[in-house]
Amino acid sequence: MRRLFLFLVSLFLLIGSGCASKPKIKKELIFKPQNALQKVSKSIKVKVKISKKEYQEQGKDILWQKALKKGLVAINRQILKEQLIVRPTNIGLNPEQILFSKSGDLNPIYNSYSNEYIQNFEINVELIPDFVLAGRVISLKENSYTIGEYEFCYIGIYHPLALQKNYFFIGKFSPQEDIVRIVGVGRIVQAIPESNVGKDKDKGYKLLVQGELYEVQEEIEKGDLIFLPIIKVRAINEPVVGSTTSQQEEIVVEPKYLEEPNLPKESK
8 A cells, every 4th residue: 555655656746747847849940930030129328336446456347247247137127127028030140140249448437435436338238039149948057045046057059159248138938929038137157168069960059058047037947048139338438327227317406596685775
């Protein structure tokens, strides 16, 4: 009787785990050439501050990295708020896309009161859900501090692109509606050289990379899609309105000064 009970429990767990696993869908059924090309463009201005110690130890180039992360996180929050939905396509884009570029001169202003260097930036992001700029989550690594949450993932990139300093958006594909919901953002930490698997056609991807998850709205699963955006960062030297981003409108109220009334002169 005990053996029968253990067998039924094992069978139940096996069936449950099989139902919970995400079904694998062929990429040909996701990235369809008949779908129209879609481009989602976002732009934001951010103010980056670093301490004098950071500036002395790491140099002013650290400002580019901080601006990139701050801008992408802010744009991701805007996308999540909008509940962005895209339709994946495969129209044969040029795989030699320049995914990251920067322009402008760094000229941070030193604030002696806060002991910080301050620089303004403009971040432009273009999300194109095309097969050339896409990949798939291969596996996940749990967070070392929070059980059930993930901090790293391994991603199979369909095309071996130049991935220097690149971020990615994460999406969940719905086969019924043929759409992808964008649910988060992350950063590519490193490419794994031994995983240049161009000869291995069964895996379906050409490069394996390690990604760090930043902000996600839903639980990330094996099989979720990622899209590599085209990012342009520009250092600007004019002041940015608002404390953090250009999307925060600042209302300035000019003070009004009352004129001194003309009092009648005192009679002698």
